Amino acid sequence: MQQPRSTSTSNSKVILFDVNETLLDMSKLKNALIKAFNNKAAFQQWFGLLLQYSLVDTVTNHYHDFRTIGDAALDMTAAMLQERTLKSAEKHKLLALMTELPAHKDVPDGLKMLAKAGYSLVALTNSTRSVLDEQLRYADIIHYFEQGLSVDDQRRYKPQLDVYHTAARQAGAEPASAILVAAHGWDIAGALHAGLAAGFIARKGQTLYPLAPSPTYQGKTLPEVAKQIIDKKAPQRP
Amino acid sequence: MQQPRSTSTSNSKVILFDVNETLLDMSKLKNALIKAFNNKAAFQQWFGLLLQYSLVDTVTNHYHDFRTIGDAALDMTAAMLQERTLKSAEKHKLLALMTELPAHKDVPDGLKMLAKAGYSLVALTNSTRSVLDEQLRYADIIHYFEQGLSVDDQRRYKPQLDVYHTAARQAGAEPASAILVAAHGWDIAGALHAGLAAGFIARKGQTLYPLAPSPTYQGKTLPEVAKQIIDKKAPQRP
Structure with missing residues (x-):
């Protein structure tokens, strides 16, 4: 997994993934x-x-x-x-x-489905890049990701809106054509307010922010959310 | 307690008080x-x-x-x-x-000390003005306060820095000559970063943010903090 690059076209189907609790079992x-x-x-x-x-x-x-x-x-x-x-x-x-956290059991299958469907998978985390790399390598899912992005480059945290805008563009997509997948209500709220689509994975003990818009996709596992994303082909935005 | 007014001089000794947990026992x-x-x-x-x-x-x-x-x-x-x-x-x-929360037992004595020493006491809360008024009236400490200010007017929450700047000015003081008194580490951090002095009351289970500057004053009760404020006459800022 290399530093951010911008070889993707603006038409690319980009999915940004939160990491802690979303992909990794804490x-x-x-x-x-x-x-x-x-x-x-x-x-x-x-x-x-x-x-x-x-x-x-x-x-x-x-x-x-x-x-x-x-x-x-x-x-x-x-x-x-x-x-x-x-x-x-x-x-x-x-x-x-x-x-040293394992991936949730459903994660490899979900990532495989999305990669096979032609999506470009990008990690976007509040941790630093070096922690992110170690995490994805330990969990043995690093090979699914085209890029790893950290808020550390921008020195402000999700869900500040600019973080999503910048990350989408670093991944080669306009915010409106990118999707964030996360297990936290605050991350989903941020992505939706930033103009991205959002997929919520309802991990045990995780919940949406009732005062934010509803997520574009939601399910209990990544494959459930992945299926919705793939079936709709592109995020349904008004 | 009336709406914000600006009759105080810019030389006035203004103390902004957080309310929940700082003044009121939750x-x-x-x-x-x-x-x-x-x-x-x-x-x-x-x-x-x-x-x-x-x-x-x-x-x-x-x-x-x-x-x-x-x-x-x-x-x-x-x-x-x-x-x-x-x-x-x-x-x-x-x-x-x-x-319907009572004041902490030490609060009336501390407020009395500061009022007697000529400080202008102002409440600054994340709650709305109407909740604030009800709270201070129920706790029977409303008569100590010259003003009650709510973040509701600015529609963004403490510790966003502008909230302290605007509140200090609404209370008739430049930020650098105002003091915030609070029992929360995030509020103390915000006030200090906004250029105010800050007094921390270490209520049970409350703690400072270790990555923020140290508070100007600190103690276990409001009278302890009040004594430090009065003895130094004005906040000691570099």
Whole structure:
């Protein structure tokens, strides 16, 4: 998987994929966090803070990479749940699990269907490019992707609208002809407001934002969403 | 407490106060949420989603008032914790508790100290003005405040930097001569990045954002923070 290139035509069928929870199963990290803090709410608290503070950075015109905010969010999680603060080595070990996550079982089949149908598959993540590469390589799905894009290049986080516009163009498509596939309501809301089509995978415990437009496609697995995308041939936009 | 006015001089000593958790004790709402979902993590999950999605709205150039997002966040909380979805009437009853919260016990003394020292006290909240008025009246602290300001006028949420700039000026002060007092790390980060001074009250389970500058003042109660503000006379800024 190489750096962004722009060899695709503007007519290309581009699908941008969110990575964490959408393609990768975070259970391993979830269980390790629950164990480390001895608190069942630890993972949701940590991941919620990570997402919230990536937006705090964005609206205050500051930037730290996702891993750095993830490290800070571990300390905030300890304080907010009133559990013990983890040592540096413990935090390092937990955050390293981010690059050792398996793909959800349905993911390879879904990616295969879309690649076979002629779609250009591109990863678009809040993590850095080097973490992204490690993640896709570990999960053994990197060969499906033409490109890997990170918000790190733009130094502001999804769902800021420019991130989707720039990513679509880096993938060789106009935003209106690109599709984002994600398992998070905030990502779907961002893509739709940015003018892309969007496919929601309802992973366990994930939900749409009720105040955003409905996703163009939705299902419980990637193959379900992929089938809808392929059957409609192109996203149905008003 | 009237609508924003601009009779103060630019030399006035203005303190902007966050409201929820900073001045008001949210335990009543917290316990009701835990009971409604039968899940100990319910309040943290809900309030985290409320804050996260207020920023999702802000970065996608959309706006819904805080109560509307709070209602949506109740549905999202049910989905994410995999608990039952609340009925409309249950949600209404829970959200009504937002306007029936007592002040933290230390708050009246702290407000009295600051008013006596000649500071102009102004509330600045992510809630609407009408909710704010009800909250301060119920908590019996409304008489300490010269003004009540809501992000609702600007249709974007704290910690977006313009919100602090505009609020300081509405209160008759330049941002650099105003102070924000809050119990949330994201609010302190926003105020400092916007050029205000900031006082952090470390309420139980609240914490600073480790990647933001340190607050100008901090303590466990409002009187502790108030004493620091008064002793230094004016915020110490580089």
